[in-house]
Amino acid sequence: MTGEALHHWIVVLDLETFSTRSDPLQLSLRAAMYDVVRTAFGDAGVNAENVVMEDRGDGILMLVPSTVSPVRLAGPLLRALDDGLRAKAAIYGDAHSLRMRVALHQGLAVQDPHGWSGDAVNTAFRLVDAQPLRDVLKAATLARLAFVVSEQVYEGVVRHGHRGLDPAAYLPLQFRTKHGETIHGWVTVPGYSAPPGLPSGDGSPQRPCTAPGAPGTTPAGTGAAPAEPAGSAAGTSAAGAQPGRVTTFSVGTVLGDVVGGDKHVHGGPIS
Template identity: 55%
Template sequence: MRAKALHYWIMVLDVENFSPRENPVQRAVRRAMYEVVEDALSATGLTDKGVVMEDRGDGILILVPSTVSPVSLAGDFIRELHDGLRERAVLTSTAAATRLRVALHQGLASRDEHGWSGDAINTAFRLVNAEPLRDVLTAAHLAHLVFAVSSDVHRDVIRHGYRPLDPAAYLPMRFEAKHGQPIEAWVTVPGYSAPPGLPPLDAAQPTPVAPAHPSAPAGPQTPAAQAPASAGTGASAKTITISGNTVQGDLVAGNKTVHVNGAYPGLR
């Protein structure tokens, strides 16, 4: 009997630099990954929504029924996932640090006695394994995760600016998958005004600004990731200098004071 294909929101999580670690460390990282994911699902009310998780060794395939709002996934769930990883980073050794690449797509998937399959699932894995996405997480050395959405999800969900989503925090990413298949996606890094490390496209890209939070590890930063001292008052004041006409804040970093230096036609 042929399995019925149903529509799902398809999310894939993958741990950065998992394979080079020793076996005991891999087990600790996997345990941390599952605890953070389960806590995030619970905090966003998704635990009892028919969400399916399939283990992939160094990551997880998550299938969410189409009745669940994708805004909850791209907004609340990603925020909870990021916050959980950030809190664990304070208590975790560098060897067992867990940083994630996360991708969201949509499409048909079907299940047999061995697991889930479908072209949409393949696309989600191509997104999470894309070299440009790996480069972004490497460049965003203060980040705990990087999040990519397919062009379909960006067109239907992200660009409309449903709260708490911030379309201005996403930039396009293009790459070639297997057999030369061109794929376009959109990338954001919680805590950054724009994802660093993306190869240049035709349109100009804003300068990314790294977050400043107590759990950020000490170490050298690139000039683009260093924000100037705040011109505001109070411990919570933040100042970000960025070239552009209009810049919106992102969900995790909170409110910002933005100074604009000159015209920047590539930014809307």
């Protein structure tokens, strides 16, 4: 019997390079994935017992009740997922580490005897599978996850800058589906001031912007340096700045407050 269509916050996650791992390692990674997810919901103050989780092999479809604040999902839950992934990597090392893409959308979903479906569910999967999002995670070599929200979630939630959300850390993402539909979203990478790897206006990948003399820079003409996450060893906080020292950097048009003291800013142009 088919149930009634109900509104949910729809979270989908997918593990990077899962199919390239051996069968025993896949089993281990899946166990670690569920441990990270359930712990993250608890740390974010969301009762995991109220979240529908539908297994997808290398990922999970999660339907969160509409009574849960989306600010909690885009803020505390995202940070808890990132913390959990980093903790697993510290324990098991890179060979066992998890890296994932996570998408957040909203809309109606309906349950039948075989699972959940609906256009909103389809859109969430298209977002998490989008090639631009895959490119971002690949370029963010020091990150553990890349997070994309739909246009609706960005406009209704993220852009308002609720406590714990930083709209300036998101960049727009768009792609065409196999059916020719254009889907828009916004992507961020925890630890990075801006997500690397998105195409620039001319279609080429954005060059990360690294402070002159900072670790990871390359001499002129040798290509772009790897992007460093905000807060990495390459970054300099205001508290740790040397007296009289000025750090220069170059970015495009910035939405939001970037500078509060001496800082290194990494990532592509922000527009």
